[in-house]
Amino acid sequence: xxxxxxxxxxxxxxxxxxxxxxxxxxxxxxxxxxxxxxxxxxxxxxxxxxxxxxxxxxxxxxxxxxxxxxxxxxxxxxxxxxxxxxxxxxxxxxxxxxxxxxxxxxxxxxxxxxxxxxxxxxxxxxxxxxxxxxxxxxxxxxxxxxxxxxxxxxxxxxxxxxxxxxxxxxxxxxxxxxxxxxxxxxxxxxxxxxxxxxxxxxxxxxxxxxxxxxxxxxxxxxxxxxxxxxxxxxxxxxxxxxxxxxxxxxxxxxxxxxxxxxxxxxxxxxxxxxxxxxxxxxxxxxxxxxxxxxxxxxxxxxxxxxxxxxxxxxxxxxxxxxxxxxxxxxxxxxxxxxxxxxxxxxxxxxxxxxxxxxxxxxxxxxxxxxxxxxxxxxxxxxxxxxxxxxxxxxxxxxxxxxxxxxxxxxxxxxxxxxxxxxxxxxxxxxxxxxxxxxxxxxxxxxxxxxxxxxxxxxxxxxxxxxxxxxxxxxxxxxxxxxxxxxxxxxxxx
Ligand code: GBH
Numbered sequence: 100x101x102x103x104x105x106x107x108x109x110x111x112x113x114x115x116x117x118x119x120x121x122x123x124x125x126x127x128x129x130x131x132x133x134x135x136x137x138x139x140x141x142x143x144x145x146x147x148x149x150x151x152x153x154x155x156x157x158x159x160x161x162x163x164x165x166x167x168x169x170x171x172x173x174x175x176x177x178x179x180x181x182x183x184x185x186x187x188x189x190x191x192x193x194x195x196x197x198x199x200x201x202x203x204x205x206x207x208x209x210x211x212x213x214x215x216x217x218x219x220x221x222x223x224x225x226x227x228x229x230x231x232x233x234x235x236x237x238x239x240x241x242x243x244x245x246x247x248x249x250x251x252x253x254x255x256x257x258x259x260x261x262x263x264x265x266x267x268x269x270x271x272x273x274x275x276x277x278x279x280x281x282x283x284x285x286x287x288x289x290x291x292x293x294x295x296x297x298x299x300x301x302x303x304x305x306x307x308x309x310x311x312x313x314x315x316x317x318x319x320x321x322x323x324x325x326x327x328x329x330x331x332x333x334x335x336x337x338x339x340x341x342x343x344x345x346x347x348x349x350x351x352x353x354x355x356x357x358x359x360x361x362x363x364x365x366x367x368x369x370x371x372x373x374x375x376x377x378x379x380x381x382x383x384x385x386x387x388x389x390x391x392x393x394x395x396x397x398x399x400x401x402x403x404x405x406x407x408x409x410x411x412x413x414x415x416x417x418x419x420x421x422x423x424x425x426x427x428x429x430x431x432x433x434x435x436x437x438x439x440x441x442x443x444x445x446x447x448x449x450x451x452x453x454x455x456x457x458x459x460x461x462x463x464x465x466x467x468x469x470x471x472x473x474x475x476x477x478x479x480x481x482x483x484x485x486x487x488x489x490x491x492x493x494x495x496x497x498x499x500x501x502x503x504x505x506x507x508x509x510x511x512x513x514x515x516x517x518x519x520x521x522x523x524x525x526x527x528x529x530x531x532x533x534x535x536x537x538x539x540x541x542x543x544x545x546x547x548x549x550x551x552x553x554x555x556x557x558x559x560x561x562x563x564x565x566x567x568x569x570x571x572x573x574x575x576x577x578x579x580x581x582x583x584x585x586x587x588x589x590x591x592x
């Protein structure tokens with residue numbers, strides 16, 4: 100029985116994504132400096148299930164065999180992040196550059212290119228140099244941190260930009276700001292509501308200060324690239340935003356319908372309106388947050404306007420129902436005065452549960468989000484992360500874990516959603532990176548939650564391809580060929 104293949108463009112770009120702290124290990128190698136995740140994952144009592152990235156997947160030492168494995172999967176694109184404190188151990192604009200750190204990434208980049216894999220670099224995936232946190236409060240100090248970020252990223256453009264053409268400033272600024280400074284469940288773990296944070300932080304104000312600092316650090320790094328490197332290197336700089344899609348909890352209640360829209364604005368519009376439209380924050384946010392939202396100056400808005408990215412990096416995993424809360428909002432409100440639910444009013448689940456509580460399988464909502472982003476920002480989209488753990492996978496033995504049919508199905512449904520968005524809705528989606536190339540350090544969840552298409556045995560560091568690795572290779576071949584065939588047939592008619 101053959102299933103109709105939903106086509107993808109013949110030039111669709113696909114590959115895998117990872118992040119430095121989640122895979123590299125070797126945290127003391129060659130004078131690498133500490134990052135806020137080294138600190139956070141070694142706190143006592145533990146906030147990361149007794150796990151840390153000291154060794155992780157030991158990718159720092161195994162990068163060559165990892166590249167070989169990735170090449171065998173047929174991927175032609177690889178999105179990974181750089182560890183800022185490997186390159187500038189103390190992080191700051193007057194601190195020394197660590198040539199050994201540069202050399203590691205040179206070897207990685209060259210090794211990828213040798214195998215025909217294009218490197219896509221994320222400059223910041225959550226691991227701020229600890230020295231900058233200590234020196235001036237890290238992302239809370241926009242004036243200082245934006246200058247240090249521009250210097251760090253310029254060093255990267257200068258040293259790697261001859262070979263790297265796709266740059267991403269930040270991975271998921273929402274998570275940095277909200278999880279780092281409101282709920283406090285990620286580094287630096289500040290929060291006035293989380294008992295584990297011991298009263299360090301202010302959840303009502305700090306996330307919004309950090310958010311603006313990330314937006315302007317992104318814009319200034321992009322400006323530096325556009326002014327000094329774009330002409331000779333011909334690459335581009337963008338940002339990766341994550342976001343759930345939200346359906347109204349009660350579709351017949353206009354307040355819930357509005358709440359779902361508002362929740363999207365608080366999640367995505369917070370960053371995307373300034374960065375992709377060079378506009379102030381969404382009106383819904385200004386209305387509820389008032390002076391808690393730091394304003395943009397005229398100069399800042401001009402810099403944003405002059406440096407809009409050419410494509411939108413989307414990390415997407417799942418969806419939820421949004422329910423309006425009675426007004427006025429509570430003082431610590433970062434959702435848009437909305438509560439989030441897995442079941443709607445009628446008790447219907449948004450989608451089947453994966454191997455982690457926050458992730459349900461919702462491909463139709465993915466398609467809706469692609470449309471929402473395209474309608475609002477009018478910019479080509481590349482999926483920079485998507486994937487899932489299988490139900491019960493953390494307790495599974497090896498043999499079961501590599502037969503990951505649930506993950507295969509998830510990929511199939513989400514790729515179908517992309518095909519429909521492109522072919523039926525006219526949304527320009529240019530590529531797809533699966534999260535993740537291999538199991539890795541899953542932040543506050545430690546090593547229990549596995550997102551890899553490659554199984555990692557953390558005792559031996561042995562890598563084993565799962566069924567999903569083979570599936571992605573064959574389905575992309577099929578889907579991209581199906582498109583070529585369709586065009587060929589049309590040309591004959
Ligand atoms: C991505 O974030 C990250 O970029 C990547 O590093 C990570 O490995 C991957 O997801 C898989 O998690 O525990 O209920 O409070 C996606 C955004 C942020 C969504 C954290 C889930 C935790 C929800 N994620 N969030 S909860």
